Amino acid sequence: MKSTLNFLVFAGFFTLIIVGAAPKAEVVFASNPEQEQNIAFPENVMAVIDTKCMGCHKPDAKNEKSKAKLQWVLLADMETEELVAKLDAIIESLEEGSMPPEGIVAKYPDMKLTEAETKTLKDWAESNADRLLGDG
Amino acid sequence: MPTGSLVMGKLIKFVLLPLLVAFGILQFFRGEYPEARLENPADIHQSVEISSEVSGLLRAACYDCHSMETNYPWYSKIAPISWTIIQHIREGREELNFSEWENMSRRSRVKMLKETAEEIEEQGMPHPQYLRAHPEARLTDVQRQLLIDWANQSARNTVKRADKDED
Numbered sequence: 001m002k003s004t005l006n007f008l009v010f011a012g013f014f015t016l017i018i019v020g021a022a023p024k025a026e027v028v029f030a031s032n033p034e035q036e037q038n039i040a041f042p043e044n045v046m047a048v049i050d051t052k053c054m055g056c057h058k059p060d061a062k063n064e065k066s067k068a069k070l071q072w073v074l075l076a077d078m079e080t081e082e083l084v085a086k087l088d089a090i091i092e093s094l095e096e097g098s099m100p101p102e103g104i105v106a107k108y109p110d111m112k113l114t115e116a117e118t119k120t121l122k123d124w125a126e127s128n129a130d131r132l133l134g135d136g
Numbered sequence: 137m138p139t140g141s142l143v144m145g146k147l148i149k150f151v152l153l154p155l156l157v158a159f160g161i162l163q164f165f166r167g168e169y170p171e172a173r174l175e176n177p178a179d180i181h182q183s184v185e186i187s188s189e190v191s192g193l194l195r196a197a198c199y200d201c202h203s204m205e206t207n208y209p210w211y212s213k214i215a216p217i218s219w220t221i222i223q224h225i226r227e228g229r230e231e232l233n234f235s236e237w238e239n240m241s242r243r244s245r246v247k248m249l250k251e252t253a254e255e256i257e258e259q260g261m262p263h264p265q266y267l268r269a270h271p272e273a274r275l276t277d278v279q280r281q282l283l284i285d286w287a288n289q290s291a292r293n294t295v296k297r298a299d300k301d302e303d
Contacts, residue, residue: 085250
């Protein structure tokens with residue numbers, strides 16, 4: 001488990017360097033690596049989250065509202081029901097196309113989620129929610 | 137005081153009367169009231185354990201906008217206030233409709249319960265405007281905690297049912 005996490009953290013950094021986006025941002029995806037985690041972030045999912053979501057949904061983001069709604073780094077330590085609820089909210093946002101917000105996309109058109117990226121995140125969120133609910 | 141009564145007469149004729157007529161005309165445009173009914177086979181009460189105390193609180197503080205069991209007060213029949221009420225009920229049901237519980241995915245039910253607990257905890261709900269018209273829906277700290285505990289426990293139970301199925 002620990003090596004997977006180490007790998008994920010490494011993969012996160014690697015992606016950041018490759019993409020060249022804000023390399024100073026520190027991505028730590030498990031505040032407590034010793035504990036059994038409820039969810040894992042594959043490399044392709046991390047890549048999308050890092051480039052399109054993390055700016056506003058990280059612990060040191062400026063926007064308090066977006067931080068209150070979702071912080072990716074907190075997911076792994078959540079209780080199952082809390083995590084399922086968050087995943088459902090993420091799926092809803094993806095289905096509505098409400099994230100990243102219109103204002104951000106208008107200002108930075110590159111921030112818009114491509115269809116492939118939306119599918120990557122949605123498949124990941126759905127399969128994990130199903131697994132947690134025992135429907136997988 | 138002839139000038140005084142003249143002013144008064146003009147005020148009635150050109151201001152109050154037209155206002156009254158406009159108000160009367162408005163009553164033909166009260167808006168379309170969302171359907172209300174008491175028989176709801178998919179209601180959360182049919183499938184989730186709810187104590188009579190919690191059930192009473194749900195009905196008193198939530199159900200007017202978050203179920204099909206809407207009680208329309210007399211003033212809801214008067215435009216333009218009817219517009220606000222209709223809009224609140226529409227939006228409330230769209231956000232969460234306890235009468236459609238069984239028609240939602242289990243995943244959504246978990247989220248609804250967690251968000252219910254969160255909204256009540258942050259005192260975002262019951263809606264402040266609703267509370268002004270319905271002081272009886274004001275929750276005491278104890279009642280608030282009762283609802284939060286119920287919602288959190290029900291979310292846990294909704295997830296746990298899966299563990300049991302799997303075993």
